[in-house]
Amino acid sequence: MAVKGLLAMDRGLFKAGERVCVAVSGGADSVALLLAMVEANTESAQNKTPLGVVLRAAHVHHGLRGAEADGDEEFVREVCERLGVPLTVFRVDTAARRVAEGEGVEEAARELRYEALRGLMASGAVDVVATAHTMDDQAETVVMKMVRGAWTEGLGGISPEIQGSGAGRIVRPLLGVRRVEVEVFLRERGQGWREDATNADVSLTRNRVRHVLMPMLREFNPAVDALVARTAEIAREEEGFWQAEVARVLPQVLLPGKPVRGGGRAVSTAVGEVGYALEIERLRAMPSALRRRIVRAAARKVFEDAEAAYVLGGEETAKVLALAGFGGVGGSVTGKIGSRLELHGGLRVERSAREIRLWRQG
DSSP: OOOOOOOOOOGGGOOTTOEEEEEOOSSHHHHHHHHHHHHHTSOOSSOSSOOOOEEEEEEEEOSOSHHHHHHHHHHHHHHHHHHTOOEEEEEOOHHHHHHHHTOOHHHHHHHHHHHHHHHHHHTTSOSEEEOOOOHHHHHHHHHHHHHTTOOHHHHTOSOSEEEOSSSOEEEOTTTTSOHHHHHHHHHHTTOOOOOOGGGGOTTSHHHHIIIIIHHHHHHHOTTHHHHHHHHHHHHHHHHHHHHHHHHHHHHHHEEESEEOTTSSEESOSSTTEEEEEEEHHHHHTSOHHHHHHHHHHHHHHHTTTSSSOOOOOHHHHHHHHHHTTSOOSTTSOOOOTTOEEEOGGGOEEEEOSSEEEEEEEO
């Protein structure tokens, strides 16, 4: 009998004794991850050093696709029962979330899924959640973000590991594995999987990238997935450097409020107003790469107490810099003293002789 090959997942993401929950949708990637984790946790001729983790699984029923979704849940239950892996099933209302938050179906489903999985960690039931994102997912994500004009944090794509806000981590041990390898792994074991009919719907952005754009790119270079994944790794490392550099420089150049006659600064000029300023000459002395990041970091600081991090996009960043006198954006913004900008989320920017001030009404 031919020896079945192990899946080349990243075992370094796990530590012996950890309680690990595998998120299982029923699709090929997640079923393969569950089987691979069981094999990696079991001593065998091919696996002399088991992981030594405590395994369980979770499945999220999104309240979509009716009987098909019910079938996914039943399939996952059967697989987990056969493997002896405890399963937790969450049922969420994606349609209600879409209405309440004004999100697309993909975004709403993803947010609810991660809320459920983070809840498991917050409860203390598990230490790590493992999701089955592959190299193909990584390449698709980076290409989508590139098309939308992402900065380096976006080009970093899917991170192999995310530390939770409290205890717990989310890990992606299959980012170095191609989807074709996943299917070979499953077929060698005679293990089936579920196909989500919506995965073929090219009206959805990711599916259009997966089924139309990526095959075209592979015609230019069959190794494009690996190359894009490597680009994402480099971007994450670059972004890590810049985050540390911005954290070092920002406190030195960020000024609270606005100047007042006689010296000093007023923290705010109106009830609930939150604002910070940057001296134009200090910005002028910076390399342009650092200047852009300092402006974006100042905008985040204005919204520091908001529920979600504020992200100043590329075009808006260019407008703020044009207001400060650093280049133009099609002539629509100039560095005239007294000029103002109103940007998304209620961020306002105004130019004085020496500063640009970013503020919002609290």
